[in-house]
Amino acid sequence: MEYKNSEMKIDQFVGYLNEEKINLSPAFQRGHVWTPGTRKKLLKNIIQGKPIPAVFLYKEASGAKYSYNILDGKQRLESIILFIGSKSRELAIPRWDKYLFGETYKKHVDFKVELPEGKRAFAELSEEAVREFREYTIPSIEISLGDESSLDEVISLFVDINQQGMPVNRFDIVKAMNRTDALLRSVFKLLSVEQRRGQDVYYKMVRNEFTNVLKVLKVVESAATANSKVDRMWERLLEIAMLLRNKTHRKPVDILKSFIGGAGATTPKLNAKEIGSLREIFRFLKNAYSNTTLGKSRLATDQTYFYTMISTLIRNDLVPRSDESELQEKLASIGNILDGKTAAKKPLRNTVRNFEEESKKQTTDSSRRNERDRLFLEMLQAV
DSSP states (O other): OEEEEEEEEHHHHHHHHHTTOEESOOTTOOOOOOOHHHHHHHHHHHHTTOOOOOEEEEEEEETTEEEEEEEEOHHHHHHHHHHHTTOOSSSOOTTGGGTSOSHHHHHHTTOOEEETTEEEOGGGSOHHHHHHHHHOEEEEEEEEOOTTOOHHHHHHHHHHHTTSSSOOOHHHHHHHHTTTOHHHHHHHHTTEEEEEETTEEEEEEOOSHHHHHHTTSHHHHTOSSHHHHHHHHHHHHHHHHHHHHHOSOOOHHHHHHGGGSSTTOOOOOOOHHHHHHHHHHHHHHHHHHHHSSGGGSHHHHOHHHHHHHHHHHHHTTHHHHSOHHHHHHHHHHHHHHHTTSSOOOHHHHHHHHHHHHHTTSOTTOHHHHHHHHHHHHHHHHHO
């Protein structure tokens, strides 16, 4: 793998886009994670001639020309695309929507930036400002892959350089390094349909018991885009599916490492029985959320509490062995106690206090998860 320090003028970048020589969504890239406010700050800096971080790209032959795959800097380049849009006669990207798909981006395209003379969209800039904007140079580091280079090497570099700014998470790496894994794909299909729109990939979330329950989690609800929401559901459901399969707790990091352990290795997909069991549990929770106060409680919204609830249900086979209405009411009662809406009766107080203490530190530690399961089962049996 070879590195070359270079630079790319915005004029040149737009030309590459219009010639379709830029790929913003290689296998290891993440979705759209920048907020509109962050994009506006970046463009204000560019218009004012301030430097921005370098873009990493790797070059590969594509027929009679080279194409450039963005390794790091996707969010910066997307922001430039959205700002330029297609309305200016001086400089435009007529097919900007090949790179960014969805209603969110239709609303954000041609956004305005706060400048000394007031808010301005790109099409409203003066000729002088446009001229300087076109000449603005984006620092770039061009990476060439030799015959011995592998995609894994590129991904490893991506991880290293993304420790600044918006950090990459482990699940991003797993999806990249073993994105065709049978278990990963079978879990994804329970949540979403992948659709390609030009160069952009869009996750169309399905409406079912899985998404109905998982979307209540704060970690999912707080995600900025549809793709990010699906990714967070996917990671949660993968962990739950592994628990269902093995009935033992493992740290999330250890689960994810197991997916990138061997070249070409794949994990068996969910079978019909496993999918049936997962559906039964999630349908039960979906009904419980609708019929009781459970869906508004921390058991539904807090990641640690939710995982403990569902792991206790799975490991003790409680859903098929219990009266559905009675179990729903018990869970709702525990939710009210943990939320402070109902006082715990004296025999329960110590158990509740211990459970809350166990939920504060090292929440993914296997021994702590086992202890929380034990305490949660105690609460279920006592209410």
